[in-house]
Amino acid sequence: MIDLETILARDNLNHAFKAVVANKGNAGIDGMEVGELFDHLKSNGADLIEDILRIYGYNNVEIPSRVRSTLSYAPKPDRNRLMNLAADYLSANGFTEIMSNSLTRAAYYEGLESYKPEHCVRILNPLSADLSVMRQTLLFNMLEAVQLNANRRNGDLKLYEFGNCYFYDEAKRSDENPLAAYSEEYRLAIAVTGIAVPVSWNAQPQAASFFTLRAVAEKLLRRFGIDIYALKTETLQSDLFGEALTMALNGRELLQIGTVSRNIRRKLDVKQDVFYLEMNFEALVKSTKKHRIVAEELSKFPEVKRDLALLVDKQVTFSALRDVAFATERKLLKSVSLFDVYEGDKLPEGKKSYALSFILEDKTRTLDEKAIERAMQNLTAQFERQCGAHVRA
Numbered sequence: 001m002i003d004l005e006t007i008l009a010r011d012n013l014n015h016a017f018k019a020v021v022a023n024k025g026n027a028g029i030d031g032m033e034v035g036e037l038f039d040h041l042k043s044n045g046a047d048l049i050e051d052i053l054r055i056y057g058y059n060n061v062e063i064p065s066r067v068r069s070t071l072s073y074a075p076k077p078d079r080n081r082l083m084n085l086a087a088d089y090l091s092a093n094g095f096t097e098i099m100s101n102s103l104t105r106a107a108y109y110e111g112l113e114s115y116k117p118e119h120c121v122r123i124l125n126p127l128s129a130d131l132s133v134m135r136q137t138l139l140f141n142m143l144e145a146v147q148l149n150a151n152r153r154n155g156d157l158k159l160y161e162f163g164n165c166y167f168y169d170e171a172k173r174s175d176e177n178p179l180a181a182y183s184e185e186y187r188l189a190i191a192v193t194g195i196a197v198p199v200s201w202n203a204q205p206q207a208a209s210f211f212t213l214r215a216v217a218e219k220l221l222r223r224f225g226i227d228i229y230a231l232k233t234e235t236l237q238s239d240l241f242g243e244a245l246t247m248a249l250n251g252r253e254l255l256q257i258g259t260v261s262r263n264i265r266r267k268l269d270v271k272q273d274v275f276y277l278e279m280n281f282e283a284l285v286k287s288t289k290k291h292r293i294v295a296e297e298l299s300k301f302p303e304v305k306r307d308l309a310l311l312v313d314k315q316v317t318f319s320a321l322r323d324v325a326f327a328t329e330r331k332l333l334k335s336v337s338l339f340d341v342y343e344g345d346k347l348p349e350g351k352k353s354y355a356l357s358f359i360l361e362d363k364t365r366t367l368d369e370k371a372i373e374r375a376m377q378n379l380t381a382q383f384e385r386q387c388g389a390h391v392r393a
Contacts, residue, residue, distance in 0.1 A: 085224075093158075099163075100141035101141070142189050147269060156208075165184065188278070189277065189279075303359050321387060325358070327382075341355075
């Protein structure tokens with residue numbers, strides 16, 4: 001018995017085709033002549049094989065001893081996939097992606113401490129002074145785009161760019177490996193300037209600010225499963241920024257965010273304030289490596305919300321209060337959020353007021369007032385002891 005694989009073999013089908021052509025067979029009920037057969041087989045070969053299988057009988061097809069397939073591999077975490085997720089999020093929120101040249105002006109880095117000129121990767125035979133070094137930061141490319149648009153009366157901008165930055169460190173150079181002095185880092189830059197929320201019939205226009213950009217950054221980090229309260233935030237002193245913060249995760253700097261300094265804007269003749277963020281995207285990708293999605297059954301018992309107004313010293317942060325809260329009430333406390341900050345002449349000097357909201361939940365029973373009161377008293381006592389906080393009436 002001839003098996004199906006022999007029937008469908010390419011040589012056998014070619015032999016059958018040549019036999020039909022040699023016999024100069026007459027057209028069948030479809031009216032197709034021999035001269036039209038070749039083109040028909042090229043475009044309908046799969047249909048012909050299906051017809052043969054139907055005549056042969058699907059039940060008679062033997063299971064092959066070998067499975068032919070192509071295995072695809074993608075590194076985990078997949079940087080390209082995460083990059084697309086970030087781009088989709090930013091584009092959906094009104095940002096426009098830009099693409100710029102990795103070659104830039106050496107003059108931009110003259111006198112800078114954040115990115116020293118000696119760390120530039122220089123081009124041996126540059127086409128012009130504008131393309132003489134490889135960029136160490138995406139900032140200057142972003143400001144060039146802002147300048148180009150602002151000069152054409154399009155100053156309300158929300159931009160982002162992915163790209164490599166390049167560095168040279170003479171101290172790492174060696175005779176055995178001359179390339180050890182060179183390195184690159186994949187980064188994401190985001191900038192907002194001008195009007196962030198346009199005028200509408202029911203809303204006044206809102207100018208872009210540092211907090212406009214920070215909100216975008218925090219939402220983006222949450223999109224990748226990063227707990228923003230686990231980030232270590234510190235004030236950044238940099239010649240690139242007027243006021244800025246740096247955020248680090250597990251001891252490694254993740255991003256810098258702030259208001260571009262006037263001196264930097266003056267270099268590119270940008271007159272309006274620009275709020276800029278530059279993120280080490282490679283560090284972000286690596287931080288997602290151990291993330292796991294966990295599903296659990298919804299609680300059958302209701303949550304309870306309680307608020308506290310605390311008077312604290314100005315140097316006390318919400319992050320510190322949040323850490324104390326979760327360390328104190330591990331069982332019932334589900335979340336802590338900050339919904340108001342007040343500083344004014346009605347408060348003692350050096351003090352500020354935080355209004356915190358606490359969500360309590362017991363997954364085994366409905367909380368009664370006694371348990372709720374006990375939990376809130378424990379929290380208040382620890383705030384007073386560890387943070388010097390006082391409950392405002």
